[in-house]
Amino acid sequence: MNIIFIGAGNVAWHLASLFSNSKTEDLQITHIWSRNKENAELLKNKLNNNDLKIHSSITQLDFSKTDADLAILAIADGAFESILSKLILPKNCILAHTSGSQPMEILKLANQNFIKNIGVFYPLQTFSKAKEVDFNDIPFCIESNEKEIEEKLTNLAKQFSQKVFQVSSKDRSILHVAAVFACNFSNYLWTISEQILKEKNLPFDMLKPLLGETLKKALEINPSNAQTGPAIRNDEKVITKHLEMIKEMNLDDNFGQIYKLMTESIQKK
Numbered sequence: 001m002n003i004i005f006i007g008a009g010n011v012a013w014h015l016a017s018l019f020s021n022s023k024t025e026d027l028q029i030t031h032i033w034s035r036n037k038e039n040a041e042l043l044k045n046k047l048n049n050n051d052l053k054i055h056s057s058i059t060q061l062d063f064s065k066t067d068a069d070l071a072i073l074a075i076a077d078g079a080f081e082s083i084l085s086k087l088i089l090p091k092n093c094i095l096a097h098t099s100g101s102q103p104m105e106i107l108k109l110a111n112q113n114f115i116k117n118i119g120v121f122y123p124l125q126t127f128s129k130a131k132e133v134d135f136n137d138i139p140f141c142i143e144s145n146e147k148e149i150e151e152k153l154t155n156l157a158k159q160f161s162q163k164v165f166q167v168s169s170k171d172r173s174i175l176h177v178a179a180v181f182a183c184n185f186s187n188y189l190w191t192i193s194e195q196i197l198k199e200k201n202l203p204f205d206m207l208k209p210l211l212g213e214t215l216k217k218a219l220e221i222n223p224s225n226a227q228t229g230p231a232i233r234n235d236e237k238v239i240t241k242h243l244e245m246i247k248e249m250n251l252d253d254n255f256g257q258i259y260k261l262m263t264e265s266i267q268k269k
C-alpha cells in the first residue's frame with residue numbers, strides 16, 4: 001500500500017514510523033507534504049527512506065499523478081479547510097484524517113469536491129515526538145462512508161492495535177471533549193504545580209509518587225470515587241489560605257481563578 005502523509009507533526013511522526021516498520025503488510029510511505037520543509041526532512045530521516053519525496057509548497061498538493069492508495073491528513077484542525085481545498089489525490093485513493101474533533105464529511109472538500117473514498121483513522125492517545133508510544137493498547141476510532149473502506153482502515157489499525165472501534169463523527173467528538181479534560185487539562189494542572197514548586201525552589205520530583213497514585217486510583221476505583229482534598233472536605237480555612245498564597249506568588253493571575261472554579265465545581269457534587 002502506497003501512503004502519503006499530509007503533515008509532519010506529532011501524529012504523522014508516530015504513524016509514519018509505525019507504518020514503515022509494519023511486519024505484516026508492505027506499507028510504503030511515498031510522499032510527505034509539510035508546510036515546513038525541515039519538519040518533513042526530519043521525518044524522512046527518521047524513516048530512513050531515501051526514495052520518499054517531500055512536498056512543502058501550497059502549490060504542491062496535487063498528487064493526482066502518483067500511485068497513492070492512502071493519504072493520511074494529520075495537520076492542525078484549523079488548517080483543514082485551506083489544505084483540503086487544494087489537495088488533489090488519485091481517483092481511488094482513500095483520504096483519512098486523524099482528528100478527534102473534525103467531522104469525516106469535511107474531507108469531501110478534497111479533489112475539488114469530487115473525492116469518493118473518505119474515512120477517519122483517529123488514534124485516541126497523546127503524541128509528542130519526544131516520547132515513544134506503544135500502539136498495541138491505543139484505541140483506534142475508525143469511520144468511513146463506504147463499508148469496504150471502513151474494513152481497509154480497520155484492518156490497517158488491527159495490525160498495530162488490539163483496540164479498534166467503528167465510531168461515528170458525533171461520538172468521536174464527544175470522546176475528544178472527554179479526552180481534553182482527561183489529558184490536556186490534567187497535564188496543564190500538573191504544569192501549574194510544576195510552576196508553583198519552581199517559584200519556591202522545591203523539586204517537582206516530590207510530587208511524582210502522588211501523580212502516579214492518583215492515576216492508579218482513578219483507574220482502579222473510578223475518578224468519581226477517588227476525590228480527596230480541601231474542596232471535597234469543605235475545608236474553607238485551607239482554601240482561603242491557598243488562594244492567598246497563590247495571589248502572593250509571582251505567577252499567572254489565572255491560577256487563583258482556576259483553583260476557585262475547580263473548588264466550587266467539586267463542592268457542587
Ligand SMILES: NC(=O)c1ccc[n+]([C@@H]2O[C@H](COP(=O)([O-])OP(=O)(O)OC[C@H]3O[C@@H](n4cnc5c(N)ncnc54)[C@H](OP(=O)(O)O)[C@@H]3O)[C@@H](O)[C@H]2O)c1
Pocket residue numbers: 006007008009010011012034035036039073074075076077078079083098099100101122123124125126127128
Ligand atoms: N498530538 C496528539 O496528541 C493528537 C492525538 C490524536 C489526534 N491528533 C490530531 O492529529 C492532527 C495533527 O495533530 P499533531 O499533534 O500532529 O499536530 P502538530 O504536531 O501541531 O502538527 C501539525 C501539523 O499541521 C501543520 N500545520 C499547522 N498549521 C498549518 C497551516 N495553516 N497550513 C498547513 N499546515 C499546517 C504543521 O506544519 P508545520 O510543521 O509547518 O508547523 C504540522 O505539520 C490534528 O487533527 C490533531 O487533532 C493529535
